[in-house]
Amino acid sequence: MTETFQEIREVPEMSPDPRVHVFRRTLSGLEEFEGMEVDAYLILGERYAVMLDTQLCPADMAQIMDLYTPEIAKRQLLCVNSHADWDHTWGNGYFGARVPILAHEHCLKRMTSDQAHQKLANYQTRYPVFREVKLVPPTITFSERLTIIDGSLTIELLHAPGHCQDQIVAWLPEISLLLAFDAVEKPLPCIEDSTCAPLMFATLEYLVGLNAQHVLCSHGKTTSPALIQENLAYLREIERRCHPAQNAYLSRETGDSTPASEIIGYPFDEVIANATEGVDRTYYSWAHEQNVNAILHWLLAK
Secondary structure: OOOEEOOOEEOHHHOOOOOEEEEEEEEEOOHHHOOOEEEEEEEEOOOEEEEEOOOOOHHHHHHHHHHOHHHHHOOEEEEEOOOOOHHHHOOHHHOOOOOOEEEEHHHHHHHOOHHHHHHHHHHHHHOHHHOOOOOOOOOEEEOOEEEEEEOOEEEEEEEOOOOOOOOEEEEEHHHOEEEEEOOOOOOOOOOOOHHHHHHHHHHHHHHHHOOOOEEEEOOOOOOOOHHHHHHHHHHHHHHHHHHHHHHHHHOOOOOOOOOHHHHHOOOHHHHOOOOOOOOOHHHHHHHHHHHHHHHHHHHHHO
16 A cells, blocks of 8 residues: 655644744545644753654654754753554654653553554554554653643643543643643544543533633644633533433334434534534544443443
8 A cells, every 4th residue: 555645844823932833744545544634742941852742653753853953952852642542652663762751651551552552563554654663652651740840831741531541731831822632622522432521521621721822732723722612512512412312322222223413413514513624524423423422321321
């Protein structure tokens, strides 16, 4: 299979501060990931150069490091993984053992699991871009909070579960910037499973309370802080519609494959009715169905 992809590119218009650099990777030729975009960040402080997420492969990291080699050389280099998903951590191999990799403790468990190794092996047989990837797990982990103090800039790494158990965000209070990664997403977030449903609500409510002036997420090309409240309102609407639909869901006949979104009366087209940009229907319609099932099963288990 022949792979084609755009190189990493910097998107300076996304950054509210000259110390924060935003890099975007766009994929093509990777079947179900066609057109997928994912952002990563390099923060150049007084003492540290902090790379937050490592894209898809070591070659991605090489491109970013090459762009800022002189600046990085003057600082201690640190790496942060926002969570263990492949589009955020498979570039870790660029750093090997020479750079500390910071992440939530559950990220370490995920990256060293048999499932993670099986997924990589599968992707390596399908996509050439992953042939040089090696799973390099975090070397420093935390459970709730880890703070990097770098002169006049503070980077607070906060546990923010919901998208997955190991999701974190980075809060930079001096410049009121929240790097939300996959905790917030446009047009809608994705909840891992029913156990993560209440965690996602709590996370979004906490993030709203930060009153960030700028919010960047890994997917969605937006800086709007209103996106947090929009994500929360969307999930609350699912919850509201799930309550009266629980009996109908439970009384389904064996083999009934009616989508949960149809049972609760919240079709994907209604969700994105006010979208002003193109939406990846394949992924986000799946994510919507995932969210409905996660919240519905959470409510049924209460």
